[in-house]
Amino acid sequence: xxxxxxxxxxVGVVTEPVKAFGDAEMETLGAELKAVIDRRFNGSLAIRxxxxxxxxxxxxxxxxxxxxFYDIERFGVHFVASPRHADILLVTGPVSRHxxxxxxxAYHATPDPKWVVAVGSCAADGGEFGISYxxxxxxxxxxxxxxxxxxxxxxxxxxxxxxxxxxxx
Amino acid sequence: MNVxxxxxxxxxxxxxSVPRFTWLPALQEExxxxxxxxGEAQGESLLPARLFELNSRDWGRAAQEAKHQGLRWAGxxxxxxxxxxxxxACFEKQGDHALFRTRVADLDPELPSHTPYFSAASRLExxxxxxxxxxxxxxxxxxxxIRHQAWGEGQFPLRRDFPRAxxxxxLTPPDNGYHFIVAQGEGVYEIPVGPIHAGIIxxxxxxFLAVGETVLNLEERLGYVHKGIEKLGEDRDPAxxxxxxGRVSGDSSVAHAWAACMAMxxxxxxEPPPRALILRAIFAERERIANHLGDxxxxxxxxxxxxxxxQFGRLRELWQRDNLAWFGHRLLxxxxxxxxxxxxxxxxxxFAMIKQISALRRELDELRPLLAENxxxxxxxxxxxxxxxxxxxxLGCLGYVARASGMDFDLxxxxxxxxxxxxxxxxxxxxxxxxxxxxxxxxxxxxxSLGLLEQLLEALQDGEILAPWKTPPAGAEGLGLxxxxxxxxxxxVRFGEEGRIARYFPRDPSVFNWSALEKLIHxxxxxxxxxxxxxxxxxxxxxxx
Numbered sequence: 001x002x003x004x005x006x007x008x009x010x011v012g013v014v015t016e017p018v019k020a021f022g023d024a025e026m027e028t029l030g031a032e033l034k035a036v037i038d039r040r041f042n043g044s045l046a047i048r049x050x051x052x053x054x055x056x057x058x059x060x061x062x063x064x065x066x067x068x069f070y071d072i073e074r075f076g077v078h079f080v081a082s083p084r085h086a087d088i089l090l091v092t093g094p095v096s097r098h099x100x101x102x103x104x105x106a107y108h109a110t111p112d113p114k115w116v117v118a119v120g121s122c123a124a125d126g127g128e129f130g131i132s133y134x135x136x137x138x139x140x141x142x143x144x145x146x147x148x149x150x151x152x153x154x155x156x157x158x159x160x161x162x163x164x165x166x167x168x169x
Numbered sequence: 170m171n172v173x174x175x176x177x178x179x180x181x182x183x184x185x186s187v188p189r190f191t192w193l194p195a196l197q198e199e200x201x202x203x204x205x206x207x208g209e210a211q212g213e214s215l216l217p218a219r220l221f222e223l224n225s226r227d228w229g230r231a232a233q234e235a236k237h238q239g240l241r242w243a244g245x246x247x248x249x250x251x252x253x254x255x256x257x258a259c260f261e262k263q264g265d266h267a268l269f270r271t272r273v274a275d276l277d278p279e280l281p282s283h284t285p286y287f288s289a290a291s292r293l294e295x296x297x298x299x300x301x302x303x304x305x306x307x308x309x310x311x312x313x314x315i316r317h318q319a320w321g322e323g324q325f326p327l328r329r330d331f332p333r334a335x336x337x338x339x340l341t342p343p344d345n346g347y348h349f350i351v352a353q354g355e356g357v358y359e360i361p362v363g364p365i366h367a368g369i370i371x372x373x374x375x376x377f378l379a380v381g382e383t384v385l386n387l388e389e390r391l392g393y394v395h396k397g398i399e400k401l402g403e404d405r406d407p408a409x410x411x412x413x414x415g416r417v418s419g420d421s422s423v424a425h426a427w428a429a430c431m432a433m434x435x436x437x438x439x440e441p442p443p444r445a446l447i448l449r450a451i452f453a454e455r456e457r458i459a460n461h462l463g464d465x466x467x468x469x470x471x472x473x474x475x476x477x478x479x480q481f482g483r484l485r486e487l488w489q490r491d492n493l494a495w496f497g498h499r500l501l502x503x504x505x506x507x508x509x510x511x512x513x514x515x516x517x518x519x520f521a522m523i524k525q526i527s528a529l530r531r532e533l534d535e536l537r538p539l540l541a542e543n544x545x546x547x548x549x550x551x552x553x554x555x556x557x558x559x560x561x562x563x564l565g566c567l568g569y570v571a572r573a574s575g576m577d578f579d580l581x582x583x584x585x586x587x588x589x590x591x592x593x594x595x596x597x598x599x600x601x602x603x604x605x606x607x608x609x610x611x612x613x614x615x616x617x618s619l620g621l622l623e624q625l626l627e628a629l630q631d632g633e634i635l636a637p638w639k640t641p642p643a644g645a646e647g648l649g650l651x652x653x654x655x656x657x658x659x660x661x662v663r664f665g666e667e668g669r670i671a672r673y674f675p676r677d678p679s680v681f682n683w684s685a686l687e688k689l690i691h692x693x694x695x696x697x698x699x700x701x702x703x704x705x706x707x708x709x710x711x712x713x714x
Contacts, residue, residue: 004539004543007476007480011480050365050372051371052372053396054394054419054710055416055417056419056709056710057420057422059371060419060420060463061499062369064485067482067483067486068479068482069486081367082367093396096319097318097341098317098318098319098344098394099394100341101340102343102365102372104340105343127416128412128413129397129401131334132333132397132400132401133320133331133332133337133397134400136337152416153500155493
């Protein structure tokens with residue numbers, strides 16, 4: 001146990017201050033975010049992530065938002081298990097036809113008001129997969145989309161920035 | 170001349186001095202005794218695998234004998250260039266891959282199934298049945314697999330006359346009406362989970378039958394992220410196919426892109442420059458380490474050991490940041506291209522990488538006892554999700570899932586391709602087959618990969634990183650086999666007119682390892698499913714295509 005505690009203390013907190021993200025826009029957004037979320041979302045912005053057909057690359061980077069470097073929860077942003085608890089649906093992938101109904105079910109289960117964020121090139125415009133017998137292409141072909149975060153996959157930094165921007169809208 | 174270059178020049182045709190296919194004469198002899206002719210096809214395009222043609226009526230008997238002689242079933246794909254179907258199955262023994270090929274007539278296409286002899290064949294045969302309309306006559310499970318409701322019964326998307334756009338309806342209905350296995354009796358209940366799971370995970374459906382907390386049976390229903398990758402590969406140019414291959418499974422981008430490029434290069438008779446091959450291996454080992462680090466943390470997190478999730482999440486993030494700084498992409502996508510690699514590294518980066526390798530090794534040394542000596546962690550990992558060797562073998566398991574159950578196989582060692590043919594690769598093997606063993610295999614493989622990275626960097630010589638592309642003739646085919654972090658990653662490519670792809674088939678190791686999850690969960694409690702699942706970590710996208 002002493003070794004574990006020792007490692008914990010020696011590594012310390014690696015979570016990066018907002019300014020370590022390295023640009024002025026982010027600093028301003030980060031500073032304002034907590035206030036925005038406190039005011040508009042009662043202190044917490046709940047996200048339900050739905051993979052509607054991605055290659056899982058986007059999932060890896062969304063996951064990284066929760067690693068100790070980004071620790072997105074400190075801004076009041078957290079991932080929830082049920083769409084019924086969510087303010088935002090974070091949708092990745094081209095929407096596979098086999099996931100179309102499930103995605104719509106999740107959408108309808110999310111209480112209004114809600115935002116839909118399309119994450120990644122495939123969600124933005126179909127990406128490498130496009131529209132086919134198996135794929136509906138962009139998320140906007142299935143749902144009204146409020147924000148698109150491009151990138152293949154978008155980096156955690158870009159994801160964080162976009163979410164902060166959205167909350168501040 | 171350094172050992173890597175020398176080995177490289179030995180080329181894939183001779184593959185060093187190890188005698189190859191020593192088991193083949195016995196198989197051929199036994200098949201001949203049964204009246205089955207296993208005729209070796211002319212040509213060398215599918216090297217290092219050897220190709221044998223046989224009559225479709227002997228298809229089942231050949232598999233039966235292959236099973237009898239201890240071959241592993243490693244994949245199956247179908248082509249339909251003209252009137253007849255061409256069906257090819259891949260077998261392996263002692264690192265040698267043999268392809269059996271047969272032709273099936275257009276009308277009422279029927280073929281004996283391999284599944285009665287190899288459980289591993291079940292899902293890929295169902296996949297082929299759904300997408301090509303071949304009936305595997307004695308297949309014990311005739312339910313559809315990859316087909317949900319996006320296309321109709323009697324429609325077969327991978328046939329040439331099926332348009333890529335299909336004939337979809339505006340809203341594809343949910344896949345109701347699939348017949349899951351049922352159980353009756355007091356206290357037996359069903360737990361349907363998914364397709365959308367409670368986390369940042371890919372979609373799929375799990376159908377549990379439970380008694381109290383104990384899992385009586387688990388049935389997977391996958392196919393939700395079927396994107397038509399095989400169809401989308403058709404008519405692409407080589408660069409386009411490499412991009413697509415890098416997105417078969419985003420966490421295995423290097424493995425799939427390398428396998429696809431290897432297949433295309435073999436078809437086109439192109440040798441990537443030695444420097445490019447070493448860089449590919451550097452990317453592949455970095456991909457292996459990144460995934461191992463992330464999953465070690467995630468496995469611990471699934472049993473509530475947040476300390477490890479924090480530490481290994483930190484290490485993975487640092488590793489990915491280096492990927493971005495040195496190679497321009499956190500997941501190393503689009504770096505492996507036909508003929509070589511898209512990006513070189515400078516000597517300065519090489520020096521920095523050596524430093525980071527030492528740093529990570531020190532961290533792993535320090536963290537290991539903290540995991541091993543934590544009794545509350547080990548209490549959850551040891552003896553959870555046990556996969557017996559016989560089961561792993563019957564299901565054709567691959568990678569760390571197989572090695573943790575005592576199947577001592579690693580392509581990098583047993584069927585080495587450049588640059589691994591010049592490197593001593595240690596395959597990490599355990600026998601317990603539980604969650605703890607899978608974690609330990611991955612822990613030790615991370616060390617092996619760090620050592621390999623040092624040797625690869627040392628062997629890196631100045632030179633080209635891209636060989637000029639040569640358009641292969643129509644009909645040229647190639648096979649790629651790469652040991653990705655999940656295990657043997659197979660890829661078949663056939664070229665059509667003007668250097669365009671006529672057929673692309675990637676086989677992710679998950680295809681087999683998913684079936685293992687159904688078995689290893691038996692008798693475990695439902696709350697242990699997440700950690701058991703994570704310890705296997707099958708790719709949904711890689712299996713659904």
